[in-house]
Amino acid sequence: MPHVFTNTPTAQEVFDVACAFFAASPGPSTGLDDMCMYRDPTGxxxxxGNFIPDDRYDPRMDDMSEMPDYKPNSGGNALNNLIEHFGQVVPPWFKEHQRLLTRLQSVHDERDNWFHRGWDYDRLADHLKGVASLFKLDVSAIEQVATRGRIPAGWQSVEA
Structure with missing residues (x-):
């Protein structure tokens, strides 16, 4: 279920919710062709996409033919085009935090952070630290992502 802010969030609030999202999410949102999607067929x-309310999501957001000026792999152009073409639908604060959202989206889309169709939580946490540093954000929320990648203390493998 998407996270909806009732007021315009601070950059720190967006980042903290993004970290919680990554920690709770089993992996990236992709279609059959492994292209990232705001919402994949499973939801x-x-x-x-996590910040777009259900009642505002439009499947055309994931249809690149709806955004004819979209250029794949052009550094955040998808989010720029989303705001340009669906600005009346996406939350108004997207524009204010466009640079941060673009960086967070790049973390999501970076295949180095994927492990099959799930996350490599350690790499994900490292990339999020880079985002926090760039935007001068507190890194505390990253811990919940990093702990997803750790083997619990005291855990031992069982030899067959």
């Missing part, structure tokens, strides 16, 4: 969201 899984990407990080930007």
């Amino acid at each position: 899984r969201c990407c990080i930007a």
Whole structure:
């Protein structure tokens, strides 16, 4: 279920919710062709899609033919085009935090952070630290992502 802010969030609030999203999410939101999607066919969201309320999501957001000026792999252009073409639908604060959302979306879309169709939580946490540093954000929320990648203390493998 998407996270909906009742007021315009701070950059720290967006980042903290994004970290909680990554920690709770089993993996990236992709279609059959492994292209990232705001919402995949199972309902899984990407990080930007996580902030789009259900009643505002439009499947055309994931249809690149709806955004004819979209250029794949152009550094955040998908989010820029989403705001340009669906600005009346996405939360108004997307524009204010566009740079941060673009960076978070890049973390989501970065295949180095994927392990099959799930996350490599350690790499994900490292990339989130880079985002926090760039935007001068507190890194406390990253711990919940990092702990997903750790083997619990005292855990031992059982030899057959």
